[in-house]
């Protein structure tokens with residue numbers, strides 16, 4: 001099966017052991033826990049840039065997944081100095097303020113980050129990862145199986161506490177990068193924002209800043225080159 005209808009990088013068929021309904025319930029519960037915890041700690045803030053960018057991206061999702069138009073989309077900004085964002089199944093978006101402040105993010109760069117996270121949700125990557133984890137525990141998927149070799153440990157931030165950023169694979173990351181670029185272009189953003197976003201994140205790491213986001217999103221020159229190649233392809 002495949003959760004999305006079209007889009008480069010998302011034609012791969014997926015293993016799904018958990019029902020969509022079951023996973024949607026769990027995602028919504030996890031999201032509510034995060035938002036409530038943030039609210040209690042007075043960390044929920046209103047951020048015009050996040051609201052503006054997310055709204056434009058969300059308007060494009062029906063092109064890739066029709067049922068996502070019916071999702072009860074929510075966008076929240078959490079005060080936290082880390083660069084990080086997530087979008088859970090059902091359209092539950094969270095962005096940490098460090099994503100803007102640490103790198104002085106432009107709308108194009110923020111669109112690259114949020115578009116990437118929305119793509120994970122549209123492709124139900126969380127559900128797929130849970131399914132793979134289960135199969136791996138049964139020994140059905142060998143550790144050498146493609147995509148499982150680069151599992152990283154998630155951070156210990158507010159987001160990490162709830163296991164939202166489950167360790168991913170390079171394959172899922174590439175899928176989200178490419179679909180995210182398509183969504184941001186459709187929303188009228190400059191896809192070069194994808195390149196500059198990752199360059200800025202890399203620069204942070206090189207400068208010695210601990211970037212939790214990088215533990216689940218390995219950034220490399222190779223990743224940036226792949227994004228640039230995809231942009232060139234789209235411009236043809």
Ligand SMILES: [Zn+2]
Pocket residue numbers: 116120168172173176216217
């Ligand atoms: Zn990702």
